Amino acid sequence: MKVRAPATSANLGPGFDCAAVALDLWNELEVTEGDGVVVEGEGAWELPADETNLAVRAYALVASPSGKRFHFVNRIPLERGLGSSAAAIALGLAAASRGGHSAAELLALGSRLESHQDNLGAALTGGACVTWRGQITQIARTLPLQPIAVIPESRTATNEARDALPSQIPHEDGAFTAAHALLLGAGLAAGSAEWLALALEDRLHEPYRPSALLDDIRANLPPGAAAATLSGSGPTVLVWANDAERCAATLAERYDDHRVLSLSVPERGAL
Secondary structure (H helix, E strand, C coil): CEEEEEEEEEECCCEEEEEEEEEEEEEEEEEEECCCEEEEECCCCCCCCCCCCHHHHHHHCCCCCCCEEEEEEECCCCCCCCCHHHHHHHHHHHHHHCCCCCHHHHHHHHCCCCCCHHHHHHHHHCCEEEEECCEEEEEECCCCCEEEEEECCCCCCHHHHHHCCCCCCCHHHHHHHHHHHHHHHHHHHHCCHHHHHHHCCCCCCHHHCCCHHHHHHHHCCCCCEEEEEECCCCCCEEEEECCHHHHHHHHHHHCCCCEEEECCCCCCCCC
């Protein structure tokens, strides 16, 4: 059994904890008869090579991993806001399910390991998704703007980034974000680059997760760029481009100590 799962970017500005998009950067898993866990690529020297591996734990939610050998090839950087944990869970669930479960069923199972379902939903189904209360809807297969990831070497622990969020926000900020979230959904569903670019502002989480990289990019958007967002809780920033080649070239020149990846949005995820 061979499966793969994509990187993801959650929130998309105002879609905090509910919206996410899949990215064309894939982790792979091959399950064969035997035993042992082999990890290649990203995290090869730090991820568990035994039954405590997150993907193996996800597999065990559906089927017994006993007598199986798990071989991973990872391309998604860890703790960069690109959904590496969600991809691991999606790999394990998809490999064990063998197409026998719906996305909602696997989302519910995966929630035992990942309480925030937005990344996992997009990793399972692809495209742009909204998740809520165990439900998942793919609202767009493709996007009118192309994402370019600017990935620092530094890392962000999701739990620490979440702890920085306030328990309350001003009513004005809530209304601002609600309006932009509505526009985000409309832009995705209609395939409108104009609406999508206008929607990618937020006052729920981004102001409380300071990012000098995001501020710098927004202050001087490169040619061919329409907007920029923090990817998940960071530190990666996604630049949304209508001229990806020109935009990526400028970003690579400006941030030569970062990885700059010109990506696309796959229509399908791990399932």
